[in-house]
Amino acid sequence: MKVVVCIKQIPDPATPYTLEEGTNWLVRPDEQILDDGDRYGVEVGLQIAEANEGTVTLVSMGPSGNGQGVRQALAMGADKAILIEDDALRGSDALTTARALAAAIKEEGFDLIIAGTESTDGYSGVVPQMMAELLGVPALTYATKVEAGEGSVTIHRQTNAGYDVVNAALPALVAVTAGVVEPRYPTFKGIMDAKKKPVDNLSVADLGIEVTSDQTVASIAEATARTAGQKIEDEGEAHLAIVALLEERKVI
Amino acid sequence: MANIFVLVEQEGDGPTTLGLELLAKARTLGEVTAVYVGTGAGVDVLGEHGAARVLQTDPGDRLPAGPVAEALAERVSAESPDLILFGQAYTDRDIAGRLAARLGVGVLSNASDVRLVEGGVETDHEILGGSQIATARASRGPFIVLVRPKSFVAESTGGNAPTVEELVLPAAGSAEATVSESHVEEREGPQLGDASIIVSGGRGLGSAEAYELIERLAKQLGAATGATRAIVDSGWVPYAKQVGQTGKTVKPDVYIAAGVSGAMQHMVGMKDSKTIIAINKDPDAPIFSVADLGVVGDVHDVLPKLIEALEAR
Numbered sequence: 001m002k003v004v005v006c007i008k009q010i011p012d013p014a015t016p017y018t019l020e021e022g023t024n025w026l027v028r029p030d031e032q033i034l035d036d037g038d039r040y041g042v043e044v045g046l047q048i049a050e051a052n053e054g055t056v057t058l059v060s061m062g063p064s065g066n067g068q069g070v071r072q073a074l075a076m077g078a079d080k081a082i083l084i085e086d087d088a089l090r091g092s093d094a095l096t097t098a099r100a101l102a103a104a105i106k107e108e109g110f111d112l113i114i115a116g117t118e119s120t121d122g123y124s125g126v127v128p129q130m131m132a133e134l135l136g137v138p139a140l141t142y143a144t145k146v147e148a149g150e151g152s153v154t155i156h157r158q159t160n161a162g163y164d165v166v167n168a169a170l171p172a173l174v175a176v177t178a179g180v181v182e183p184r185y186p187t188f189k190g191i192m193d194a195k196k197k198p199v200d201n202l203s204v205a206d207l208g209i210e211v212t213s214d215q216t217v218a219s220i221a222e223a224t225a226r227t228a229g230q231k232i233e234d235e236g237e238a239h240l241a242i243v244a245l246l247e248e249r250k251v252i
Numbered sequence: 253m254a255n256i257f258v259l260v261e262q263e264g265d266g267p268t269t270l271g272l273e274l275l276a277k278a279r280t281l282g283e284v285t286a287v288y289v290g291t292g293a294g295v296d297v298l299g300e301h302g303a304a305r306v307l308q309t310d311p312g313d314r315l316p317a318g319p320v321a322e323a324l325a326e327r328v329s330a331e332s333p334d335l336i337l338f339g340q341a342y343t344d345r346d347i348a349g350r351l352a353a354r355l356g357v358g359v360l361s362n363a364s365d366v367r368l369v370e371g372g373v374e375t376d377h378e379i380l381g382g383s384q385i386a387t388a389r390a391s392r393g394p395f396i397v398l399v400r401p402k403s404f405v406a407e408s409t410g411g412n413a414p415t416v417e418e419l420v421l422p423a424a425g426s427a428e429a430t431v432s433e434s435h436v437e438e439r440e441g442p443q444l445g446d447a448s449i450i451v452s453g454g455r456g457l458g459s460a461e462a463y464e465l466i467e468r469l470a471k472q473l474g475a476a477t478g479a480t481r482a483i484v485d486s487g488w489v490p491y492a493k494q495v496g497q498t499g500k501t502v503k504p505d506v507y508i509a510a511g512v513s514g515a516m517q518h519m520v521g522m523k524d525s526k527t528i529i530a531i532n533k534d535p536d537a538p539i540f541s542v543a544d545l546g547v548v549g550d551v552h553d554v555l556p557k558l559i560e561a562l563e564a565r
Contacts, residue, residue, distance in 0.1 A: 013517065016380075024386065036485060094349075094358055094359055095352060098349075117498070118498050120497075123361070123497055123498055124361035125349075125361055125362075125398075126352065126361060127349070128349070129317060129346050129348075129350050130349045130350070131353075133350040133353035133354055134353050137427055138315065138427060139429075141342070141346055142342055142491075144491060157315075157342075159342065159434070160341075160443070160445075160492075161437065162437035163435050164431045164434050164435070165433040165434075165435070166315055166429050166431050167430055167432055168315075168430070169426060169427075177491040178481070178484055178485040178491065179484050179487045179490070179491055182487065214357070214358060214391045215358050215388055215389065215391075217387070217388050218387045218389045219387045220384055220385070220386050221384065221385045221387070222385075223383055223384055223385050228540055229546070230545055231540055231545075231546035231548065232545075232546070232548065233535075233548045233549070234531075234548060234549025234554055236557075238547040238549050238554055239557040239561055241545060242531075242554075243561050245527070245545050246473075249506055249527050251448070251473065251505060251506050252562065252565065
């Protein structure tokens with residue numbers, strides 16, 4: 001089975017994000033990390049490939065920087081990576097991103113595409129669905145459990161009330177939620193092997209896609225800041241201050 | 253008059269609160285058509301909230317996104333609405349993404365407000381943990397905007413019953429997903445989105461087992477339980493409990509954050525709560541900058557005493 005996993009390198013969310021003057025695009029430093037949410041997608045892809053004599057190809061779009069995030073996913077066990085990088089794609093919207101990823105995946109061929117539910121830096125939350133539409137396959141989304149084999153895939157899809165069991169024939173796309181599986185840590189051998197794995201680089205011209213952007217960030221303004229209230233040190237009685245405030249707010 | 257389409261999901265025997273929030277905004281912008289996904293129960297409520305017309309569609313056991321996006325794309329091409337509003341919710345996102353790809357347009361996602369302007373649409377977005385507001389502009393339609401929950405207040409205007417048409421779905425094809433079972437997870441207490449009190453836990457709890465403290469406190473207060481992304485990612489609690497940028501947006505009367513540091517990702521989902529109480533060991537934790545009452549202390553000391561004090565009442 002041919003499994004493709006979409007991943008993204010993002011600026012470390014633990015560091016303050018900055019915006020580029022003029023465009024208000026997110027500044028992407030050379031040093032980026034694998035989006036934490038993507039480790040789950042990689043793990044799901046690896047488990048399915050292992051159970052179905054398959055392969056895992058990573059596909060990623062964006063400035064590759066020092067490539068640390070992609071190497072981490074390769075070190076977990078993926079077979080190869082395809083990186084889409086082109087200045088023409090800077091500041092691209094969700095649709096352009098989906099077009100680029102879908103074009104690369106179509107060229108590569110696939111039985112199953114795994115993606116995260118949303119990226120941590122952009123979080124438009126619609127790229128997997130757009131890719132599925134462009135590729136003409138069903139998108140099984142918000143997966144909290146995934147089982148695939150024998151030409152079909154079944155997931156538990158998170159709902160407001162609980163979950164639905166959703167099935168589809170392959171080829172299909174599955175978007176997973178964080179926590180769906182326990183991602184493995186790269187082994188030392190995995191890290192060494194990752195250095196020898198094939199990484200293909202593609203540009204917009206290679207993919208032959210249309211790059212549109214009809215959206216701009218017109219302005220940025222400070223939000224009304226909430227002010228901090230009282231701060232107390234717990235010396236054994238702080239719970240009483242909480243009880244008093246809950247009483248004052250008439251919720252108890 | 254502008255022509256506004258609003259996607260509204262049915263849940264149980266009526267529209268979701270999120271759908272009604274969108275209608276409250278849409279009716280200030282123009283004439284409203286609600287695209288109602290479900291069996292059609294509670295359709296009159298849509299009229300009471302400002303929809304003049306309802307396009308009702310029941311996907312049955314088909315996963316809605318594929319067929320609904322296909323049928324809706326045809327309607328959009330035929331009627332050229334000035335704006336198509338969706339909520340930032342599971343099925344809404346699925347339909348919006350597929351619809352946008354079909355129509356060859358982008359989406360404006362995670363909006364907190366939307367305006368029709370000369371030559372396009374303008375939306376506001378809370379960024380960098382809600383510390384700043386970005387205003388985005390789109391210049392080529394059809395304009396598809398996804399709005400975060402709680403951005404507008406659902407309110408009935410006592411409008412008339414809407415005219416109802418069926419949005420006919422395409423015949424089922426092989427390249428689509430089906431829903432074979434629906435499971436309702438039994439839960440005690442209110443849902444996150446509707447709760448007037450929420451108790452949330454973060455990494456500071458130290459272990460999955462310690463989340464029991466959050467549940468016990470919530471039970472005493474009749475509160476819903478929430479969580480940070482960090483402990484959802486760690487598998488301590490399910491994704492459904494996640495509050496924040498990639499989870500749920502909440503605005504309860506009281507939000508109690510226990511062992512929550514206050515990452516940007518979390519703050520954007522809860523900072524508009526009326527009263528925020530934070531308990532954290534680290535006196536420099538960012539959560540204290542939004543807390544009305546901040547307790548610098550160990551959740552394992554403070555929570556058991558708080559639960560005990562409430563039990564004793």
